[in-house]
Amino acid sequence: MNILAIDTATEACSVALLKGEEAFSTFEICPQQHSQRILPMIDDLLKKQDIKLKELDAIAYGRGPGSFTGVRIATGIAQGLAFGAELPVLQISTLAAMAQEAYEKTGVAHVRVLIDARMQEVYxxxxxxxxxxxxxxxEEAVLPPNEAFEKFESEHAQGEQYTFAGTGWQAYASDLHFSSSIEVLYPNAKAMLKLAKQAYLSAQTVKAEEIQPTYLRDKVTWKKLPNKE
Structure with a gap:
């Protein structure tokens, strides 16, 4: 199975390739340079592994939540590449990808993820x-830090061990009563590969023209509008 994964939802920009059973990836911290870096990173990775787009089974991308612009870049790139090569698309949660990487690094099954969403909120x-x-x-949500803390505590069970991921923990440490270490700060496309493979095997692909980014903040605003369901 061959799957290309991309993510530009935060300050990080990453590309990964599942080629058979092997995984290859490139990761950079490049704020506000995603639109310039992502295509060269994709091209370089595919060339190094001697594989063409047409030889892929699917393209996966970080659907968000994250930076509005960053999520749109990944969505647009995935859509364009998939449409041109007639490939299905796999939509992977940015938060889930971070949780997967934190779990793989630590072996701790319970992972709490918070990304700084600005405006005194977290994803x-x-x-x-x-x-x-x-x-x-x-369910994924965008919330003030104190509400995120309350939601985590509502699911807390005695004796459970947790690991943490995301920039939100540092940004709002006092509101979150947080003093632990953070295993993963940014999403990495490499961590999406296992989730993408499972999604592909479970027939969770979508057509290129049907993919939709996840902003969460827009969703919350829409719910607050009067006379809307």
Whole structure:
């Protein structure tokens, strides 16, 4: 199975390739340079591994949440490449990818993810690893830090051990009563590969023209509008 994964949802920019059973990746911290860096990174990785777009089974991308511009860049690139090569697309949560990497680094099954969403809010993700892959315990959301803390505590069980990922923990440490270490600061496309492979095997692909980024903040605003469902 051959899957290309890309992510530009935060300050980081990353590309990864699953080629058979081997994984290859490139990762850079390049704020506000994603649109200039992502295509050269993709081209370089594919050339180094001697594989063409047409030889891929699918393209995966970080659907968000994250930076509005960054998420749109990844969505647009994935859509364009998939449409041109007639490939299906796999939409992977940015939060889930971070949780997967944190789990793989630590072996701790319960992962709490918070990305700094600016405007005194965080993108919230609560995950548990089952058979080697993370699954959401609660719905993704954008929340003030104190509400995120309360949501985590609502699912807390005596004796559970946790690991942490994301920039939100440092940005709002006092609101979150946080003093632990952070295993993963930014999403990495390499961590998406296992999730993407499982999604592909589970027939969770979508057509290129049907993919949609996940902003969360827009979703919350829409819910607050009067006379809207």
């Amino acid at each position: 919230f993700g609560d995950y548990v690893a089952v058979n080697g892959l993370v699954e959401a315990r609660q």
